Amino acid sequence: MRPVYMISGGVSKFTKARHDKTFQGMVKEAFDYTLKDLDLEFGKAFEIIDGSVASYFSDHFQRQLMSGIMVQDYLGLCPKPSHRVEGGGATGGLCFQEAWKSIASGNMDVCIAYGFETMSHVNTWKGNEFIALASDVSFDYPVGGFYTGYYAMMVIRHMYEFGTTVEQMAKVSVKNHTNAFYNPYAQKKIRPTVEDVRKAPMVAYPLTRLDICVMSDGAAAVMLASEEGVRKIKKATKKKLNLVKVTGIGRGTDAMRMADRPRKNVILLPHESADDYKNLKYPGIHSFRAGRVASKLAYEKAGILNPGKELDFVELHDAYSSSEIQTYEDMGLCKYGEGGKFVEEGYPFMPGIDYGLTLPKQGKIPVNPSGGLLACGHPVGATGLMQAVFALWQLQGTIKKHFGNNTLQLKDPKRGAIHSHAGTGTYVTVSILEKEK
16 A cells, blocks of 8 residues: 545534525635645646545435536536445544545545535424434334434443543533634534533423534545655645655444444554453443454554544544543543543643643543534544544644644644544544654
């Protein structure tokens, strides 16, 4: 496999509704930003770009099949090759990895991954119905299956097994909303307290409205390239390239119906032992086996032995405050059962930001510096690519340039991870990104 580099990226503003733009127009905002950040004119870009991958979750929102080719045409990229990917909430992460595969395989030297969703075109209840179609429509869906209900059930089990508390979940919400306050692309601009989170309207116990991400309109795009592609881009622009290498990718899957998931031994990461989990029924409904497999594969490829010590930050799929805690454990940032304590100690918070909380180990491994899905928003097809863009800027050290302030810029980060998640953990992707030395 050939080395793969992230070159540039862009996002549109994530918001409840973009009445001023079609889905094609939103993607063009992100695509144009990607080129502008390279000082690359479209004519030269067209000569360099070999193809693209399109990412959107549901045809229902825009009531249009084959939307990806409409975007391809709107961007002026026809007749270059392209294809659409879909995998629930992991659609953007899968798109990123498909673009990576196009480069790593030698099929392309420069590939654009772009994603979008226009969820405002339907009422919230209808949008939730469309999303619920990503559960088993012959089994779960007819008996009232919807995702907040699933995640509420899962975290109740997590609370029972491990002692996780609603206050710990609320602190995740406080963290991510506070981070997003400094992110101009984020949908929500609030700074809630733990009390605010718990007093918000209850959706499905114990999850309140502030424990749950919102429906969004938005788009994101990233440019990936091989070493030869990097040379081509350097010839086309006078700007010095700030490269980030994709050093590992991993994917995992699990049964759609949680009742079909077997009880086996925990899949161990290099820094763990079987003695750590003697009595744990795994994955239960408290953990995401697909997330553990995706993490393990990505770490192996990137040469990571202890992610809690070797990653400088993580952008992960926090559709719910509870699933962020569960994912700490799946990714090996802490042991299974210790996710709540991980929050209490302050590990996943940003250093230097006042959250109004007592956090003894604040900023040891920041999670969702951008604000995550909870506060940035979740236009599904764009979300995993949004994570990639924010991680790229973090590793390039250019947060101030793109955000207009330096609050969310970590000090000299070397390595980060992005994590994308679908369904109740049916598809999960993890990709490792490293600043080029």
